[in-house]
Amino acid sequence: MRKVAVLSYGMTKVDKHWRKSLRELYGDAAKNALSSVSIPSIDALIVGNMCASDLSDQNNIGALLADYLGITPSMAYRIEAACGSGGAAILGAYTAVASGLYDYVLTGGVEKLTDGVGGNTVYSLGKASDAEYELFYGSSFVSINALMMNRYMHLYRTPREAFADFAVLMHKNATKNPCAQLPFEISRETVLNSDMISDPISLYDCAPVGDGAAALILCPVDLAKKITDSYVEVAGIAGATDTLNISSRSDILTLNSTREAAKRAYRMANVSVADIDVAEIHDAFTITAALSVEDLGFCEKGRFGKMLSSGEMEAGGKVVINPSGGLKARGHPVGATGAYQVAEIAMQLSGKADRMQAKDAEIGLAQNIGGSGSSTYVTILRRP
Amino acid sequence: MSVPRYWRNMPKREKLESKKCEKCGHVDFPPRARCLKCGSDALIPYTLPDRGKLTSFTIVRSAPKGFEKMTPYVLGVVELIDRTLITVQITDVDPSDVAIGMPLESVFRKVCEDGDCGIIEYAIKFRPAV
Numbered sequence: 260m261r262k263v264a265v266l267s268y269g270m271t272k273v274d275k276h277w278r279k280s281l282r283e284l285y286g287d288a289a290k291n292a293l294s295s296v297s298i299p300s301i302d303a304l305i306v307g308n309m310c311a312s313d314l315s316d317q318n319n320i321g322a323l324l325a326d327y328l329g330i331t332p333s334m335a336y337r338i339e340a341a342c343g344s345g346g347a348a349i350l351g352a353y354t355a356v357a358s359g360l361y362d363y364v365l366t367g368g369v370e371k372l373t374d375g376v377g378g379n380t381v382y383s384l385g386k387a388s389d390a391e392y393e394l395f396y397g398s399s400f401v402s403i404n405a406l407m408m409n410r411y412m413h414l415y416r417t418p419r420e421a422f423a424d425f426a427v428l429m430h431k432n433a434t435k436n437p438c439a440q441l442p443f444e445i446s447r448e449t450v451l452n453s454d455m456i457s458d459p460i461s462l463y464d465c466a467p468v469g470d471g472a473a474a475l476i477l478c479p480v481d482l483a484k485k486i487t488d489s490y491v492e493v494a495g496i497a498g499a500t501d502t503l504n505i506s507s508r509s510d511i512l513t514l515n516s517t518r519e520a521a522k523r524a525y526r527m528a529n530v531s532v533a534d535i536d537v538a539e540i541h542d543a544f545t546i547t548a549a550l551s552v553e554d555l556g557f558c559e560k561g562r563f564g565k566m567l568s569s570g571e572m573e574a575g576g577k578v579v580i581n582p583s584g585g586l587k588a589r590g591h592p593v594g595a596t597g598a599y600q601v602a603e604i605a606m607q608l609s610g611k612a613d614r615m616q617a618k619d620a621e622i623g624l625a626q627n628i629g630g631s632g633s634s635t636y637v638t639i640l641r642r643p
Numbered sequence: 644m645s646v647p648r649y650w651r652n653m654p655k656r657e658k659l660e661s662k663k664c665e666k667c668g669h670v671d672f673p674p675r676a677r678c679l680k681c682g683s684d685a686l687i688p689y690t691l692p693d694r695g696k697l698t699s700f701t702i703v704r705s706a707p708k709g710f711e712k713m714t715p716y717v718l719g720v721v722e723l724i725d726r727t728l729i730t731v732q733i734t735d736v737d738p739s740d741v742a743i744g745m746p747l748e749s750v751f752r753k754v755c756e757d758g759d760c761g762i763i764e765y766a767i768k769f770r771p772a773v
């Protein structure tokens with residue numbers, strides 16, 4: 260297997276892009292990724308997307324984007340793993356480059372949620388759950404996560420305030436991110452007093468609905484060295500799965516897919532959780548942040564609130580968590596989110612994160628979840 | 644939902660019929676091709692018990708398509724007396740009276756109507772044990 264590099268990346272701002280279509284959004288991100296490097300060709304396009312079939316009435320996204328970008332006849336396909344589609348696409352691109360089959364692979368993700376009409380967007384996102392046994396009962400993506408949050412609050416006697424404080428930190432971080440959808444500060448009360456969606460999850464516990472695209476170019480490290488000195492290495496990458504139904508898990512508060520993917524990625528990169536300087540984690544809801552931080556190994560089960568309040572998730576702490584503002588405030592264009600995370604970590608490690616920069620970051624991690632933990636993709640990058 | 648799709652899941656949704664592992668005794672709901680615990684494919688028919696207690700719940704105030712008229716309604720994770728967990732609706736109770744740990748029993752109920760011309764869907768829900 261060849262060593263693989265993230266050669267370059269590009270992102271659009273996450274927003275309600277009323278004037279942009281799916282293809283234009285990805286086109287903008289790809290153009291940014293391509294403009295900073297000079298490469299002979301794009302050999303393949305592997306892109307993540309979840310909802311285009313439902314909301315844009317479009318399948319065959321791979322060929323559509325290859326066509327729009329003018330890179331036909333290069334091989335192209337789309338990967339769908341719910342909100343984990345972006346991370347899954349990067350894993351696909353990684354294996355394609357590492358194996359030696361392709362040299363320059365354009366990857367990333369794109370999502371156009373605001374073309375959904377009526378309740379279609381929420382319904383489409385809900386399809387990450389088991390349609391025949393969870394959706395059937397009138398559950399949604401929010402209510403499944405609310406079942407986890409209520410259990411967590413009960414078991415660990417954690418008040419809503421502890422979760423609200425994570426949202427507050429994410430909004431603060433997002434004020435430094437030019438691509439963030441919600442770059443404004445909020446208070447604990449903003450969260451606690453926001454509309455209840457599915458108890459105990461209120462509006463400000465949730466990531467917003469938005470459009471966006473992030474593109475990355477992956478290539479062998481040996482080729483990257485000749486092109487730029489700001490590439491970063493993919494040190495470890497892994498995906499893992501768990502049951503779709505949360506009630507089929509031995510413990511509804513353990514994200515086994517995250518534990519397993521993290522374990523494999525740490526082993527592959529030959530690092531431990533203590534070596535991670537900066538991480539972009541999948542905080543689709545504040546409860547998802549808690550479970551993710553714990554199951555990645557940053558703290559023990561039930562200790563999320565404690566770690567947060569002691570400042571261990573910010574500059575000067577154990578690890579800088581979500582300097583981008585996370586899904587909560589950077590935004591969550593579902594099938595693109597995992598690609599934003601990896602691009603943001605690459606940006607951190609190459610020292611180009613401007614006001615978001617985590618000091619002296621050498622090793623970073625991105626964790627991207629599909630469904631309520633039914634799949635997780637963990638990518639670990641290292642500054643060469 | 645198409646009629647065949649509804650019809651083939653009736654035993655599972657209306658009677659909680661599933662499979663039990665012959666080798667290790669583990670029960671999965673919904674049924675899998677192999678036991679989630681030990682991986683064996685020696686599975687025998689098994690009907691889940693009709694009693695349990697509430698492990699977690701949520702009050703749905705913003706509902707997905709088709710359930711808008713029913714808000715607020717309660718979704719729960721129920722631990723049955725054989726320790727199997729299932730996700731179902733909790734019914735016949737004021738949402739503000741629902742509490743983790745409360746004893747529950749199964750009851751046959753309407754779940755939703757599939758539009759004006761679609762089928763009416765039924766399934767097992769759970770209510771406070773009487």
Ligand SMILES: [Zn+2]
Pocket residue numbers: 664665666667668669678679680681682683
């Ligand atoms: Zn078994």
